[in-house]
Amino acid sequence: MANITIFGQGNMGQAIASVFTSGGHQVDFVGKEGLARPAGDVVVLAVPYAAVPSIIEANKEALTGKILVDISNPVNFENMDELVTPVDSSAAEEIAKLIPEARVVKGFNTTFAATLATKSVAGKETTTVQLASDDQEAKDIVAGYIQEGGLNTIDAGALKRARELEAMGFLQITLAAREQLNWTAGFAVIK
Numbered sequence: 001m002a003n004i005t006i007f008g009q010g011n012m013g014q015a016i017a018s019v020f021t022s023g024g025h026q027v028d029f030v031g032k033e034g035l036a037r038p039a040g041d042v043v044v045l046a047v048p049y050a051a052v053p054s055i056i057e058a059n060k061e062a063l064t065g066k067i068l069v070d071i072s073n074p075v076n077f078e079n080m081d082e083l084v085t086p087v088d089s090s091a092a093e094e095i096a097k098l099i100p101e102a103r104v105v106k107g108f109n110t111t112f113a114a115t116l117a118t119k120s121v122a123g124k125e126t127t128t129v130q131l132a133s134d135d136q137e138a139k140d141i142v143a144g145y146i147q148e149g150g151l152n153t154i155d156a157g158a159l160k161r162a163r164e165l166e167a168m169g170f171l172q173i174t175l176a177a178r179e180q181l182n183w184t185a186g187f188a189v190i191k
Contacts (some may be wrong), residue, residue: 008046015116023148049074073169092162105137106162108184125188132161
């Protein structure tokens, strides 16, 4: 059983927790008050991208050496028409720059909370979580925990692939916001 810490208790944080607890893992949530106990070996940042720098700054020592899962889609929520990260980077890569001592994994950003909670996309296909990281061991650990929770995973490659995952997440969000698909739908991986 792994101990997993999740920053953020919104829809995504709750849905991700349900995946990990389904796999038999212990989940602790961290709110605005910050860490009250040591962080788990895996720490999920289930918060908007804009909140991440202050979380890292306030908890840098506690996050050092941890597997840090970034789920963010760095959308400009003022216009819903662009990402706020540099064109040649991603939220995950920017996070890795902020805390190079952590083992950053990109994941969960191409899924909606409903598809995580129900473990299916549109009630048809098993939800697949795409993962990117420069740390293969960290990526494999996270993949294993997700699979134990009943979801599929796919290795999207190195951390720089987070750029494409974030573009894909952004597209999915804008489609849902424009009611071109609903929040229980999304992209499925069919092998």
